[in-house]
Amino acid sequence: MFIHSWEEFAKQAERLYLNDPNGCRLCLKYRNEKLLIRLTDNRTCLQYKTKYVQDMKKVEKFMSSLLRHMASKEI
Amino acid sequence: MILENDNFLMELTKLFQQQRVKNSGSLCLTMKRYDGRTKPQPQLTKKQRLEQKQASTPTIKNPPHSPTTHETGEYRCLVRAVFGSKKLSTIVSAKDINRFQLAYSNLLKLNMDTLKKKAKESKAATTGQTSTNPNSNIPSSPIPTAASSSSTAVSNQQKKTPTTPAKKK
Structure with missing residues (x-):
């Protein structure tokens, strides 16, 4: 399922992840001039596609917070 | 191939370089929470499912995997990178997360530099130019x-x- 606005993606992705932190994975696919970010728990799949550097910054912020959460004690 | 965090980052930069040289192919990065299990949980067979349905109350008392994760208490993060047939992976533990996250995001920022810059501003600039162009054309005479x-x-x-x-x- 493609989501076109980043805010919407971040919101839904966070909800999906918190719903089942152990069963979720985040994929980043980088191909020349395109970046695809996907969060899935094998039932629902959220995708966001971008070409621009600004979005890259947001993606990176989101990803690092997720990375932190994944390696933390929180459930 | 499971690597140490630092080695993983080094190899990842190599993958980015390869991608740049080839100018084709996509690089996939995956991250997920890692709780020590290396095998997926086996799906229940039909018999087991039937048994579960019949005796639904006792199965709720002992959910299969949550106790093990609670015992370890701490989660780690598994990061994978795939480019073509090359696969790298690393496991980041909570104490290394700060260092790894900084290095990782820096690396991504550096290497994902073929993305277009300033989408909205450039669009606005082009529209501004197009709007000014007719004006400049008119008084050109x-x-x-x-x-x-x-x-x-x-x-x-x-x-x-x-x-x-x-x-x-």
């Missing part, structure tokens, strides 16, 4: 006359601005 009258550039612009709306009207 009076410019030589104004230049011949040896007036300053500022006065030229001042002359242009009132003439264009007048023409539009």
